[in-house]
Amino acid sequence: MGKDNKKIVKKLKPAKLVKATKKEVVKAVKTERKTKNRKEAVKKELEPIVLQAPRGMKDILPEDQPYWEQTRRVTEKLARDYGFSRIDTPLVEFSNLFNRSIGDGTDVVEKELYSFTTKGGDKVALRPEMTAGVARAYIQHGMNVLGKPVKLFSTGHVYRHDRPQEGRQREFYQINYEAFGEQDPILDAQMIQVATRVVQSLGIKAVQIQVNSIGCPVCRKDYKDLLVSYLESKSNKLCVDCKRRLDVNPLRVLDCKEDKCSQVAASAPQSVDHLCEECRVHFKNLLEYLDELDLPYTINPRLVRGLDYYTKTVFEIWSGSEEGRKSALGGGGRYDGLVKLLGGEATPAIGFALGAERLIIEMKRVQAKSYKGLKPKIFLAQLGEMAKKKSLRLFSELEKNGILVAESFGRGSLKSQLRVANRLGVEMTLILGQKEALDGTVIIKNMISGEQETVSSAKLIDLVKRKLKNDNVVVYHDNHDNH
């Protein structure tokens, strides 16, 4: 016991000291050290490190990676299949890009934007969604000269400073598909098809597709006026929030979950009944295409989306069938005015985004399969200093030959290494001990039967390859080695 520790023990209550066991002393010492460290940190005015991710941000742990990998594979494959090229745009854009496109009055911009000023004085923001950045890149790089439609695929984190709950984080991952330069509603139908394909390919079979048309700026304004005058006539029956929305964003009243409001909303004029001729035909054609595709869609006249740039078609993909829990896995719509608004040439466009975290929550819920990578079928155990050195080289030889091997070189005893091998569920273990290292041999132990044989290390690789082949085991191949 050191001098310091004795002091600490003295500090223990006399009653305790009498029967203080070693365990208690150790504990007291630890506690004391902890407090001391904290006090020292305070003294030095060091901010203690908070061992916690910032609010609304999560680590994606190894155990969850199979779901992410599955999501990546499916979304990338479908992007390729449907002719989307990948684009990656910055996480940070000038703030006014979002103000202009998404809209100043929207919650996403007004309340949830992560904006800040750089050292150089630029007003920038973390992207709250991906469409604005992709549209900016489309204009900046003159992609309007490419063959239409220009289909772009993008994934990455987006940021919204909102209050977190399940399926809603401040940093979350979006999977984004956009198509520029085509106004035919057949593209709307195809985009909805892609969105549905992605979700269902991930194993989430029960989905609802909600579609609506919110018209173009012209007919939307007429409709809005009509709606406002209707709602104003019923304003005494609306909840407090909705009275406020009446001024700010009357369309949102239609979304309100309050009973009295939904009653008012039920008999409110619907946007689909007040579309201009062009928008009406567009929507009608879209529905015909959707019928052709056998997609389970529902026209939801109350589906209004929160971003200002949408025109005509809007849609969302919901998980689950009919009633019960329904969360939006993704959504999107047409934004025919956006490119021009940002300073490009008038370009019709449509896009949608899926939320990866929500997809994964749902995948787990329906027990969808995830992508489990290749597992090693072989374990390499070593024993003794000489064998330890040799095993490092042997591991690399095996790896170069495309044989995936597990090891636990840091462990000393053969017993504990075999324990690990067993836990990993390998089919055979290669044992390289002192004796084998001297003889130039290796023991191959079959982990199922327990049988083992000693072979010369020169023949080991071929032998192992043959064994894996006989067992009908897929041997891991690195593509780069074959070219």
Place this chain on the structure above:
RNA sequence: GCGGUCAUAGUUCAGUGGUAGAACACCAGUUUGUGGCACUGGCUAUCUGGGUUCGAUUCCCAGUGAUCGCCCCA
């Protein structure tokens, strides 16, 4: 941004105004070079800061975080 609930080992949960337990997981051992089973041992926690108290993990307040509802949306 508003309201409700909650916060104890890595995980799932006990428990208490007076030295905090279990299970699983992890590490090691059960004779010196052999896994699974079993047994033994070990490691590890009261979210943070104040207050009440002789004493707080427990009671009170605040903060933080999670979760649920609202808002909004992916």
